Amino acid sequence: MENLLILIVVLPLIGSIINGTLGYFIQKRYSGKVNGIIATSSISISFLIAFYLFLQLLSMDIDSRRITINLYNWIFAGNLSVDLEFVLDPLSAVMVLVVSGVGSLIHLYSIGYMHSDKSQWRYFSYLNLFAFAMLVLVMADNLILMFVGWEGVGLCSYLLIGFWYQDLDKATAGMKAFIVNRVGDFGFLLGLFFLINGISSVNGGEAVSLSFSYLKEISYSLVSVQFYSIALPTIIGILFFIGATGKSAQIPLYVWLPDAMAGPTPVSALIHAATMVTAGVYMIARLNFIYVHSPVALTVVVVVGATTALYAATMGFAQTDIKKVLAYSTISQLGFMFAAVGSAAFSSGIFHLMTHAFFKACLFLGAGSVIHAMSGEQDIRKMGALKGKIPVTYYTFLIASLAIAGIPGFSGFFSKDEILYRSFMSASSYTGTWGYIAFTLLLIAALCTAFYMFRLVFITFYGSEVRSDKKVVEHIHESPLSMTSVLVLLAFLSIAGGYIGLPEIFGVHSLFDGFLKPIFEDSESILSIPHSHTTEWLIMFLSVIAAAIGIYAAYLIYYRGGYEGAKTIRTKISRIHYVVENKYFVDEIYNILIVDSVKVVSYLFSLFDKYVIDGIVNLAAKITVLFADLDGLIDKYVVDGLVNLVAQGIKYIGERLRSLQTGRIQDYVYIMVSGGFLGLILIRILNFLISK
Amino acid sequence: MQLTAQEFLILAAFLFSTGIYIILTRQNAIAILMGVELILNSVNINFVTFDRFVLGKIDGNVAAIINIMLAASEVAVVLAIVIGIFRKTKSVEADRLDTLKG
Amino acid sequence: MIFKLLFYLISLGILGFALITAFSQNIIRSVFALLGVMIGVACLYGIMGSAYLSVIQIMIYVGGIMVLFIFAVMFTSKIQDVEVTNRSLGRIQAAILSISIFLMFLFLILFYPFNQSVEANEETVERIGKAISIDYLPLLIGIGIILLVSLVGAITMARVRKED
Numbered sequence: 001m002e003n004l005l006i007l008i009v010v011l012p013l014i015g016s017i018i019n020g021t022l023g024y025f026i027q028k029r030y031s032g033k034v035n036g037i038i039a040t041s042s043i044s045i046s047f048l049i050a051f052y053l054f055l056q057l058l059s060m061d062i063d064s065r066r067i068t069i070n071l072y073n074w075i076f077a078g079n080l081s082v083d084l085e086f087v088l089d090p091l092s093a094v095m096v097l098v099v100s101g102v103g104s105l106i107h108l109y110s111i112g113y114m115h116s117d118k119s120q121w122r123y124f125s126y127l128n129l130f131a132f133a134m135l136v137l138v139m140a141d142n143l144i145l146m147f148v149g150w151e152g153v154g155l156c157s158y159l160l161i162g163f164w165y166q167d168l169d170k171a172t173a174g175m176k177a178f179i180v181n182r183v184g185d186f187g188f189l190l191g192l193f194f195l196i197n198g199i200s201s202v203n204g205g206e207a208v209s210l211s212f213s214y215l216k217e218i219s220y221s222l223v224s225v226q227f228y229s230i231a232l233p234t235i236i237g238i239l240f241f242i243g244a245t246g247k248s249a250q251i252p253l254y255v256w257l258p259d260a261m262a263g264p265t266p267v268s269a270l271i272h273a274a275t276m277v278t279a280g281v282y283m284i285a286r287l288n289f290i291y292v293h294s295p296v297a298l299t300v301v302v303v304v305g306a307t308t309a310l311y312a313a314t315m316g317f318a319q320t321d322i323k324k325v326l327a328y329s330t331i332s333q334l335g336f337m338f339a340a341v342g343s344a345a346f347s348s349g350i351f352h353l354m355t356h357a358f359f360k361a362c363l364f365l366g367a368g369s370v371i372h373a374m375s376g377e378q379d380i381r382k383m384g385a386l387k388g389k390i391p392v393t394y395y396t397f398l399i400a401s402l403a404i405a406g407i408p409g410f411s412g413f414f415s416k417d418e419i420l421y422r423s424f425m426s427a428s429s430y431t432g433t434w435g436y437i438a439f440t441l442l443l444i445a446a447l448c449t450a451f452y453m454f455r456l457v458f459i460t461f462y463g464s465e466v467r468s469d470k471k472v473v474e475h476i477h478e479s480p481l482s483m484t485s486v487l488v489l490l491a492f493l494s495i496a497g498g499y500i501g502l503p504e505i506f507g508v509h510s511l512f513d514g515f516l517k518p519i520f521e522d523s524e525s526i527l528s529i530p531h532s533h534t535t536e537w538l539i540m541f542l543s544v545i546a547a548a549i550g551i552y553a554a555y556l557i558y559y560r561g562g563y564e565g566a567k568t569i570r571t572k573i574s575r576i577h578y579v580v581e582n583k584y585f586v587d588e589i590y591n592i593l594i595v596d597s598v599k600v601v602s603y604l605f606s607l608f609d610k611y612v613i614d615g616i617v618n619l620a621a622k623i624t625v626l627f628a629d630l631d632g633l634i635d636k637y638v639v640d641g642l643v644n645l646v647a648q649g650i651k652y653i654g655e656r657l658r659s660l661q662t663g664r665i666q667d668y669v670y671i672m673v674s675g676g677f678l679g680l681i682l683i684r685i686l687n688f689l690i691s692k
Numbered sequence: 693m694q695l696t697a698q699e700f701l702i703l704a705a706f707l708f709s710t711g712i713y714i715i716l717t718r719q720n721a722i723a724i725l726m727g728v729e730l731i732l733n734s735v736n737i738n739f740v741t742f743d744r745f746v747l748g749k750i751d752g753n754v755a756a757i758i759n760i761m762l763a764a765s766e767v768a769v770v771l772a773i774v775i776g777i778f779r780k781t782k783s784v785e786a787d788r789l790d791t792l793k794g
Numbered sequence: 795m796i797f798k799l800l801f802y803l804i805s806l807g808i809l810g811f812a813l814i815t816a817f818s819q820n821i822i823r824s825v826f827a828l829l830g831v832m833i834g835v836a837c838l839y840g841i842m843g844s845a846y847l848s849v850i851q852i853m854i855y856v857g858g859i860m861v862l863f864i865f866a867v868m869f870t871s872k873i874q875d876v877e878v879t880n881r882s883l884g885r886i887q888a889a890i891l892s893i894s895i896f897l898m899f900l901f902l903i904l905f906y907p908f909n910q911s912v913e914a915n916e917e918t919v920e921r922i923g924k925a926i927s928i929d930y931l932p933l934l935i936g937i938g939i940i941l942l943v944s945l946v947g948a949i950t951m952a953r954v955r956k957e958d
Contacts, residue, residue, distance in 0.1 A: 670716050674891050698903050703805045705899035709892040710812045716888035720821055722866055726828050733835050744842045745910050750921045760854050761937045765944035767859050771866045772948035778870045
């Protein structure tokens with residue numbers, strides 16, 4: 001049974017490899033549909049296996065619901081020992097089902113959506129690769145393996161956002177996503193280092209493993225470890241959260257998510273709605289036993305999450321691209337999730353994660369359907385009156401919007417309401433005033449959510465006519481079955497999915513919470529958060545009111561007033577509108593602060609390189625040339641001079657001697673005679689001397 | 693008083709030196725040849741003197757005769773050469789005959 | 795006694811003629827002076843008792859060689875000797891050399907004793923003939939060959955070439 005775990009993870013990988021190597025030929029020979037079928041089947045089978053194992057888990061004893069498999073001992077460095085280990089426990093089971101389930105639906109949808117693209121094989125290969133990485137992330141049994149999946153989904157996000165890389169803007173968006181992600185990952189890595197260091201200082205020299213069970217045991221002793229007089233859980237809690245802000249698009253590292261809409265719509269649905277962006281929430285939920293030891297870190301998470309929720313929601317007011325509205329909506333909803341886990345309501349956060357996956361995927365795929373119908377148009381100002389023309393899309397979109405707005409009866413209501421309640425209650429436990437502030441922010445954000453979603457609905461689907469040219473209007477048609485079936489299924493889940501998490505005030509035990517209890521109960525008991533049914537009803541009431549107000553305001557402005565009415569209002573608040581429309585100029589600020597300063601530094605370095613280093617090199621070259629010239633001179637004047645001198649000398653001597661050769665015999669005679677004569681004299685003298 | 697060898701020998705020496713002087717000094721090729729003749733004669737005198745006064749043999753005379761013969765043939769050849777040169781270069785100046793120069 | 799006187803007379807003549815040969819500007823005068831030297835030397839041979847040799851001297855030297863000289867001078871017909879111009883070898887050097895040679899000889903002659911026997915060593919033609927034919931026969935033949943060769947050579951060189 002454990003071996004099936006590997007299968008879940010590996011099947012998408014195999015699908016990715018098949019599409020990556022043979023996919024081009026398969027697409028050419030048959031059609032892109034075959035690639036899609038290969039990809040969809042691999043992940044669907046993973047889902048079926050996961051579901052089977054989920055049922056197995058249910059049949060197990062509640063306290064021992066764990067299926068693990070250890071492949072081999074991967075890293076052993078010093079006293080750090082990391083295994084390649086996968087686990088299926090309630091938390092990972094929920095994640096796996098969401099990822100593979102929603103993932104399979106999106107794979108199916110993609111077959112229809114991408115039917116005219118040239119590189120479908122590449123798309124499906126990347127999509128499967130992403131599924132593989134995400135599954136590794138959620139099924140990893142230790143922090144390092146999870147980080148592998150963490151990085152893997154970041155990579156696939158880059159590949160898929162920049163899928164149409166021939167367009168420079170799209171490719172740049174991919175790069176932005178990856179780089180911003182990386183900044184967050186830096187925080188994550190720092191947290192890891194502190195963690196390892198801290199563990200080795202309390203575990204007495206034995207092997208450090210980063211498996212979650214081990215970490216849970218040791219988390220109690222980690223409280224006593226301090227770096228720079230800050231408790232270790234706080235340090236790593238905040239550092240890991242920084243990683244989460246990058247991956248899950250919270251303040252300040254959210255800027256990549258809106259740009260990521262440059263990728264194909266199914267990608268936005270899968271990665272940036274249902275799965276990858278939720279990795280941060282999952283991570284905190286997984287490490288709950290560390291976070292509960294640090295109220296400070298939890299408070300930070302709550303505040304940042306709540307602030308992001310409201311901040312992103314306001315931006316949804318002024319966006320005109322249908323996908324961008326949904327992108328900011330995702331950021332906002334993620335803020336809700338972080339507020340949940342920050343209030344130690346871990347299962348609530350995961351619950352909202354799941355319901356959000358349903359309705360956000362439905363919304364994105366519905367948007368894809370709209371774009372498909374509008375022949376690629378994404379600007380809502382050019383839409384309108386689509387209600388009658390693409391009914392299936394309209395109704396599913398409407399259902400999902402009601403869910404996200406938090407209308408009772410739909411899944412979003414239950415999950416969102418629980419978050420509001422828990423954040424409020426956490427104030428009296430450890431978050432203090434921050435908790436109340438967070439609660440207020442979240443409540444307003446809920447209102448805004450309802451408002452902007454229905455603004456979107458009214459502008460896109462209502463109105464008297466479609467605000468585009470005739471050619472586009474004629475082409476409007478409902479999407480094929482492969483797409484609409486998925487929409488319907490997701491819409492259904494957006495309603496029904498909430499009922500497994502009914503809160504206790506309705507008199508039933510939340511199935512969801514019960515399922516996840518073994519994971520979280522130990523941690524939740526550390527922080528004593530009070531419960532009050534009265535407060536819960538009150539807050540539920542408040543959230544419904546907020547949602548109703550939001551929808552009504554949108555109705556007034558956009559339905560009654562119509563599109564023109566909206567425009568007049570815009571001119572009235574034109575200045576504020578301008579700022580909101582431009583996303584509070586955050587991207588521009590980042591650009592100046594960070595990108596430009598990096599550019600300045602690199603320019604300075606390039607100057608250094610050009611003048612100093614090149615200067616030195618040139619100087620060396622000049623010196624060499626100088627020496628060469630000098631040598632040349634020496635060679636020319638000294639060496640050659642010597643040689644010439646010798647030659648001259650010989651010539652001179654020769655000429656002098658030559659003058660002896662007069663050619664006149666008398667001179668020769670003279671020399672001979674005098675020579676002989678002198679010789680005789682010499683002999684005479686020598687004889688004389690010798691005889692002496 | 694008797695004649696002594698030294699007197700003859702001094703005379704021969706004088707003739708020899710004069711012959712050297714003539715060879716070195718004169719410009720005319722024929723004059724140079726005359727100097728050679730003078731030397732040859734002084735040698736002859738030497739031969740005969742030694743023969744007569746010191747040795748008492750006859751070989752010196754024989755040598756002198758042979759010498760005269762050689763001188764004769766040598767002069768013949770040399771003068772033929774000089775005439776040939778004169779035909780070629782129209783001069784017998786020793787200074788002109790310097791093609792061995794250099 | 796008389797021989798000594800005669801000797802000095804004749805040697806004076808020889809010296810004088812030799813000096814004329816050396817220093818005369820006129821080539822004919824030099825030639826005739828040389829002629830005088832030859833005759834004087836012949837007389838000297840006579841004084842020394844070598845009559846045959848003196849006759850040979852007259853016959854060959856005077857009668858042959860000097861005549862040849864005169865003919866050569868006539869052929870090259872430059873009566874006036876050109877004055878010395880631009881000579882690297884000056885008269886001074888030549889004079890120095892010749893004087894030093896003379897002095898060397900002088901030194902040798904005067905300071906080296908050699909046994910002299912004053913009795914007259916009669917030379918007879920018979921003795922000369924015997925010596926040449928018996929002792930020095932190869933020399934004689936050699937001389938003959940030399941004379942032949944030089945004759946042929948001289949004629950070859952001196953003949954008038956016909957230009958074609």
